[in-house]
Amino acid sequence: MIFYFSGTGNSQWAAEQIAELTGDEARDITKPDQISDYQNERQIGLVFPIYAWGAPELVCSFAKTLGKTKAFTFAVCTCGSEAGYAMKKLSALCPLDSSYSLVMPNNYIIGADVDDPQTVQQKINAARQEIQRLSQEILQQKRVYRVKEGTFPTLKSSFVNFGFNRFARSTKPFSVENSCDGCGLCARNCPASTIIIKEGKPVWSDLCYQCLRCINECPKQAIQYGKATQNKGRYTFHQFK
Ligand SMILES: Cc1cc2nc3c(=O)[nH]c(=O)nc-3n(C[C@H](O)[C@H](O)[C@H](O)COP(=O)(O)O)c2cc1C
Numbered sequence: 001m002i003f004y005f006s007g008t009g010n011s012q013w014a015a016e017q018i019a020e021l022t023g024d025e026a027r028d029i030t031k032p033d034q035i036s037d038y039q040n041e042r043q044i045g046l047v048f049p050i051y052a053w054g055a056p057e058l059v060c061s062f063a064k065t066l067g068k069t070k071a072f073t074f075a076v077c078t079c080g081s082e083a084g085y086a087m088k089k090l091s092a093l094c095p096l097d098s099s100y101s102l103v104m105p106n107n108y109i110i111g112a113d114v115d116d117p118q119t120v121q122q123k124i125n126a127a128r129q130e131i132q133r134l135s136q137e138i139l140q141q142k143r144v145y146r147v148k149e150g151t152f153p154t155l156k157s158s159f160v161n162f163g164f165n166r167f168a169r170s171t172k173p174f175s176v177e178n179s180c181d182g183c184g185l186c187a188r189n190c191p192a193s194t195i196i197i198k199e200g201k202p203v204w205s206d207l208c209y210q211c212l213r214c215i216n217e218c219p220k221q222a223i224q225y226g227k228a229t230q231n232k233g234r235y236t237f238h239q240f241k
Pocket residue numbers: 005006007008009010011012048049050051052053054078079080081082083104105106107108210211212237
């Protein structure tokens with residue numbers, strides 16, 4: 001069984017591709033009805049995006065619940081460029097036999113702009129090849145650590161990641177422009193169920209994973225996060241499928 005979390009579709013696609021190649025099933029951890037008994041599984045996988053050189057807190061909490069298992073365990077993170085020590089830290093919560101990273105298009109438009117279409121396509125093509133390779137290794141239950149850690153992984157995966165989870169996940173900077181037509185997509189699709197539509201506009205409560213699905217998916221590009229997302233593109237995997 002392959003459990004995944006995904007904000008804008010990269011990790012969902014990766015999980016579904018790996019599941020297809022390994023004869024497995026991909027399950028969304030934000031949907032409780034998709035979590036069934038996995039004790040007798042041959043292999044258990046986790047697929048998720050990197051947030052500030054770490055696994056999302058939601059994924060860490062889920063990994064802790066997996067407990068001891070006889071199954072072959074693996075994790076695959078998707079990241080815009082580098083994962084730091086995210087997989088080593090995750091393995092301390094839930095021992096992993098194999099860890100991989102897949103470099104995929106950037107969705108963190110609070111930090112940097114989206115990748116240009118050519119880079120998006122190159123990253124997806126390279127990820128497709130790596131998925132073929134790692135799926136074979138998973139089927140053979142090979143123990144592999146193939147993660148692009150990048151520079152200063154200790155610093156980034158400890159202090160910076162701590163700062164991100166503590167201070168950078170506020171919903172206060174979210175705002176909506178007049179172009180919003182009240183379609184409700186952002187509220188329906190928020191994995192934290194934190195958005196409601198009030199008088200035809202979205203309103204955010206406190207809990208937020210910072211997955212940036214709401215900002216990136218809005219058909220009117222009406223959502224902003226402070227000034228950081230003004231004049232930036234928007235990214236979702238399904239635009240490029
Ligand atoms: C809050 C946040 C933080 C991110 N931090 C990193 C990072 O530290 N390193 C990196 O390479 N990419 C980072 N990214 C980019 C995503 O990991 C990457 O685009 C990922 O493939 C998105 O997956 P998804 O479409 O399944 O949500 C970040 C994205 C978000 C939303």
